[in-house]
Amino acid sequence: MSENNVKKQSFFSKMISENPVFGLYLGICSTLAISTSLNNALGMGVGVIVVLVLSNVVISMIAKITPDDIHIPVYIVVIATLVTILEMFMHAYTPDLYTALGAFLSLIVVNCIILGRAEAFACDHNVKESALDGLQMGLAYTCSLLCMALIRQILGTGVLSLSNPFTSAVIFSVRILPEAYAIPFMTQQTGSFFTFACLAAAVAVYKEGIANKSSKKEAK
């Protein structure tokens, strides 16, 4: 297997086995709260990717000049600045999405994934690796949100729809389930926890499968 293929496999495998939401249980608050529709999930996901990549890049650049005892405040200032800038741009150019995400947009600052990756990865890796890690984790978070939103929106409303965040024009809206078969509680908090538990269990099973395979290989 070529080095590139190994890297690719590792990239996508890590997105599941080290999935920040279902594997590491990070950033769960926002996942549970805003995964009610594809639009919200996609908007929040893109926001987190942007902040995560940029914060990883900036932090990897300044990590060496930052003394250990002030690194947390410095990182928080960097992350908060990036989130506030993102918030301003979303308020200006995607006002509907900005309103829909509400406080959770500002709360990206305290999303464990971002500070977690800054602490665990970006501070002792170079800019390129940090950017790639940010992208990987951001994509994994976005995929988790999209999975949650897909299940909740279809089961909760019976309709799958997506709008252009810049113009609010409907891109597609398809009824998957008859209205009578929709389960409204799936759009509420209960449905959020239920969906999260199912997906987390699926990831746990996948991780267990990988662990079993590697232990069998070692035994051979």
Next chain:
Amino acid sequence: MDKNSSTYKTILLAAVCAIAGTCLAAANAVTKPVIDENAIASVKVTLEQFFPGAEFSDVTSKYVTKDYPLVDAAYEAKDKGYIFTCHNTGYSSSGFKFIIAFSNDGSIVGYQGLEQNETSGKGSLAFEQAYIDEVTALTSSDTLPLISGATITTTAVGTAASQAEAIFNKIEGISADASSTAASTATASASASTTTTSGATASSSTTSGASNKSSSSTTTSDTLGTGDYASANASCTASSDGVYACKATGFSGASVTATITVKDNAIVSIADLTGQDKGDGVGDAWYSDASAFNGATLDSSIDALSGATYTSKAVKGMAAAALKAAAGK
């Protein structure tokens, strides 16, 4: 410099904060005009109704302070006037929102309900064309008129509008006396409307609240002999000497009946006064106490019960009919 020295840490933190501040300022400079434009765009259609073709800007943060809690937003129509969106709670607990526009010369050029769930045919009158016409004939120094039968709603509208007027007067430098008088009158009538127990007391407050307007919708001080009670369709039949069984039409076609005793062309008492609308809380003050009519003649003026125009007309109409019947008119 030693990385662990306090000076280094201070400089580093200051530098990080300064760079962060600069980035935020730059982002703000780029996005603020767009955000402001979006905020105006969402209400521009409404604003254009009052000042077509004007250049609008949101001046809420500049003028709307916590002293004006009922004013939600303020917009300037460049060189033309100001528009305010206000809210308050009237009869419906869900409240209402309205918009009011003032031209630079101080006149009210627009008034429109934005959201309201007031009782249809009563509080809703405060957002209908007749009332809009009355409001748009006023200036920023006037108190908004009250509508009899919709006192609570119109008082609430007046209170919120008085705050918008106060802001506008402040911006334009219009005498504060006029606006403060308007506000205090509205407040006074608000308290009166919520404690309407006596017809006479309530109606006199209502009249003072609307003193700046010669509105036909406010209570009247006509005498029983000259008052127009035709809509009540009152009639009396003599059941014995000086005792009349009377009936009239009250609110929404409700039948109102009473036994009126007349002696020497004056009412001795109104007994058994009741109506199909008894218990709805509007005209009940009459049903529980009509002693204001005791001793009344055709030359007497009895104030209507604020908020119960139709029942008041019915009772006064019956009193007038009984007195006229006794006088052989």
